[in-house]
Amino acid sequence: MSMPTIIQVAAMAGVSTATVSRVLSHPDRVAEPTRLRVLEVVESLGYKPNVAARTLRTLRAAKILVTVPDISNPFFASVIRGAEEAARDAGYAVVVGDTRHDPSIEDQYAAMLSSREVDGLIFLGHRLPDNLRPLMSKQGAHAPVVNGCEYSPDIGVPSVHIDNAAAGCDALEHLIALGHRDIGVITGPHVSPISRDRLAGAMQAAERHGLADRLRIHVGDYSAQSAADHVPDLIAQGVTGLFCFSDEMAMGAISAIRQAGRICPDDISVVGFDDLPLARFFQPGLTTIAQPKGHIGQQAVELLVDILRGDDSPVSQITLPHELVIRSSTKRLG
């Protein structure tokens, strides 16, 4: 029932607990025969150091918390994978938290930092949890907190992201280059800075071609359903091109377009965002903005680890490249 402790191991091996500890964490400081004897006992008892005791003593949990607003979105899964790999290399484990866009759950997870359950936090949402405010104002850029994907200049947290304005611009330029003039946009919620940035980029591109006032802007919430709901309006507005701020919304929109008796891309071209793994298997293959998902996670961890190591980190904003991937959901007009 009760698991063996270092004391029992020490007793059985006829050494002190210090030696057992050394065998496990600094093997080279123990004489060969002693080490082998201890290891044998460790093995036979199935001894595993109690992590709580170790953390308490070393003041290091060797864990990084990554919170995502929606774990069911495969986009975040790729970011998490990148983070996990980088974390492993740096000697950290990753704990994943799904906040479901709920501020109170975000706060709950952020509390793991205050209670020292984790050494650092990477949050992929746009909102700095309330209970981190004191920490940020006290420690500033030395606080072990990094923001990924999103970027809110006002919260003063180092972050890793793409140039969302440029990406929004690229998407619109693509539709315009295909001859589309009546273009719809389904954004994310207004509170999301990345949504604002993408929209700003899109509007800038539209303006450049004198199409600013023909842009039909609808507010979604990144979910397929939310996009589908806007499609009847968009069709009534006569759009021939549509830019959705997530692939899920693009899929929802395409589904609704068909439901309305139209066809994508023949009647309406659709551009998505994220390049989910399924984007290329969707019907039609999704034209979309690819984000370097794995890299975002990886860089976020590296930034965080630098902070944890106490390097004064001059780098606090990292912008990674995006890419327009053209498949078959967009087509020349006419």
Place this chain on the structure above:
Amino acid sequence: MSMPTIIQVAAMAGVSTATVSRVLSHPDRVAEPTRLRVLEVVESLGYKPNVAARTLRTLRAAKILVTVPDISNPFFASVIRGAEEAARDAGYAVVVGDTRHDPSIEDQYAAMLSSREVDGLIFLGHRLPDNLRPLMSKQGAHAPVVNGCEYSPDIGVPSVHIDNAAAGCDALEHLIALGHRDIGVITGPHVSPISRDRLAGAMQAAERHGLADRLRIHVGDYSAQSAADHVPDLIAQGVTGLFCFSDEMAMGAISAIRQAGRICPDDISVVGFDDLPLARFFQPGLTTIAQPKGHIGQQAVELLVDILRGDDSPVSQITLPHELVIRSSTKRLG
């Protein structure tokens, strides 16, 4: 820099550490004025109990580990959500681990149990991590380990799952009822018991209709790409109905069917499995077997919590109902 401890709080409030501790965990055992005074100090210092110390003392981490073979699969996201809700109700937090189907990563996560970082483990794969063997043979059904989705009778772990054989049977009966006689199946890897069960069910249905030897069986790995790779062969074999053991594979297959110049469901009907959130937005809407994803997670947690509470748990296998959801990827033959 260094965070406040209970000792500092006690000193500032002019009480003992015991009182501070009681204020935080048994408020009713402390006199009102004292409690308020302590709370004030706690607030002003931003004190948060050190979780490592608490865990060490109470021998309870208040955490449950849920490992999934592939975090980018939205199916598991739903299971995790269900688990999180049930865990929260029972006073536990959920830690999510992505094993990527890698046994060594599975072992790594399982080690969190041995080192008492978590109180219990729910694993959604099919393989009992090696380093849990001793635990299982020592504690048997009292070990805080539960298996979800999959079910391997031989490993002796309580589990929560659907009746995969019956589900496989349902899927095939549906295709047969639509007039299909040349039916293909894309399974999961053979090591996966759920794949074996689904296949057994499918074959049973085929046999019942004298179609056993016309079944074309291909082995996939649940990924869209793996299914797409088999489609040319299936077409060459002249199948008109296809049963894929995951929605991702169904989507991959449908995409490849189109690539090959055929149309689903006109030329080939496809049945998926899982009913992912995107299944209804796919083109065509996916006919699929819906699993009660949230319930699986929830029941798994409840089972685990029972074990942790020390109730002798007579229940060790829970079978939940599945459902055939008919959309537009299947159609009457001819």
Place this chain on the structure above:
DNA sequence: AAAGCCGATGTAAAGGATTACATTACTCGA
């Protein structure tokens, strides 16, 4: 052969919270 060094190991003090048990100061009943 004395002094100094070194490698191997032991001793014991943290680390921060919880809680059984002890103490204190009242209140109440007889």
Place this chain on the structure above:
DNA sequence: TCGAGTAATGTAATCCTTTACATCGGCTTT
């Protein structure tokens, strides 16, 4: 008024590891 009972709080042991410092032979050096 005394003893019992009770509510509020304090004391100190405990959870298990890690690690600075102490100790102890034995070896080298002069």
